[in-house]
Amino acid sequence: MKVVAINGSPHLKGNTYDMMQLAIKELKAEGISVSFHQLAPMKLQPCIACYKCAKAKDLHCHGGKEEKFNDLLDEIFAADGLIIGSPTWFGNVSGHVKNLIDRAGLVARMNGNSMKRKVGAAVVAVRRGGGVPAFEAINRFFMINEMVIPCSSYWNIAYGREGGECLKDEEGTATMTNLGQNMAWLLKKLSA
Numbered sequence: 001m002k003v004v005a006i007n008g009s010p011h012l013k014g015n016t017y018d019m020m021q022l023a024i025k026e027l028k029a030e031g032i033s034v035s036f037h038q039l040a041p042m043k044l045q046p047c048i049a050c051y052k053c054a055k056a057k058d059l060h061c062h063g064g065k066e067e068k069f070n071d072l073l074d075e076i077f078a079a080d081g082l083i084i085g086s087p088t089w090f091g092n093v094s095g096h097v098k099n100l101i102d103r104a105g106l107v108a109r110m111n112g113n114s115m116k117r118k119v120g121a122a123v124v125a126v127r128r129g130g131g132v133p134a135f136e137a138i139n140r141f142f143m144i145n146e147m148v149i150p151c152s153s154y155w156n157i158a159y160g161r162e163g164g165e166c167l168k169d170e171e172g173t174a175t176m177t178n179l180g181q182n183m184a185w186l187l188k189k190l191s192a
Contacts, residue, residue, distance in 0.1 A: 001187050002033045003081035003119075006072075008097030010040040011087070015125035015166035019158045019176045020085040023123060026180025032187060035075060039096040042068050047102040054110035061103050073107060080187055081119035082147070084138050091130030093137045101141045108145055119190065120147040121183050123176065124157045125166050131157040150186045152179040 005024055009016040024034050045064050052062035059077050060070045076082055084100070086093040093101070108114040120142035124134045135155050142149050156179050158172025159165075166172055 001031075001081070001191055002035070002079045003027055003083060003183070003187070004072075004075050004079045005034055005036045005083040006039055006085065006100065007037070008039045008084060008086040008094045008100065009125070010094070010096065011163060012038050012040065014087070014163045015158065015160045016085040016087050016123065018164065018167050019125055019172065020083060020123050022173055022176035023083060023121065023180035023183065026177055027184050030181075030184035030188070032081075032184055035079075037072060037075075039100060042066055042072075044069055044096060044099045044103070046099050047106055049106070051106075051110065053107040057111055059107060059111050059114060061107050064103070069103070073104060076104060077108070077114050079118065080191065081121070081183060082115070082142075083121045083123060083183075084141070085123040085125070086134055086138065088124060088126035088130045088134045091133045093134045097138065101137070105141055105145060113146055115145040115147055117190070118145075118147050119183060119186055120145075120149055121179055122156050123179070126157055126159055127161040128159070131155075131159075148186065148190065150179065150182040152176070152182055
């Protein structure tokens with residue numbers, strides 16, 4: 001089994017990264033392979049709704065020039081699960097995550113709902129408020145793609161502003177650990 005984990009924060013080793021690593025640690029402890037990707041260096045542009053993905057039917061995006069994005073799509077569509085992590089920006093996901101959601105979502109939906117029944121988990125870091133809408137935005141992406149969402153002991157949100165501060169959020173860190181355990185359990189049940 002394989003999970004693709006995507007960090008949508010421009011802070012490559014900030015709070016979002018730290019929280020994702022807690023869930024990833026649990027997946028790896030259960031023998032699940034995880035590939036980790038950073039969106040910010042890809043400079044992913046917004047979807048232009050050209051619908052070339054619908055014509056080509058090759059699970060690739062043809063509207064942008066970021067070749068590494070299609071490599072990422074190949075991994076996503078081949079994986080059993082997907083973790084998307086985002087900081088909270090003005091009560092929503094980062095622009096990096098929004099661009100991923102729009103482009104990957106359109107390609108998937110134009111190619112037979114290619115993410116259907118994969119397991120999807122959101123991880124959100126927030127300074128103070130707005131984390132729930134960011135969490136919901138990622139989960140809506142999973143739901144419209146007919147994915148299965150594992151739960152945790154609370155919403156998958158951790159609090160902190162400066163890098164490393166989320167690691168001091170005891171409930172947030174426990175939530176991410178539980179998320180990783182529950183995601184591993186779900187992946188194994190679905191593959192049985």
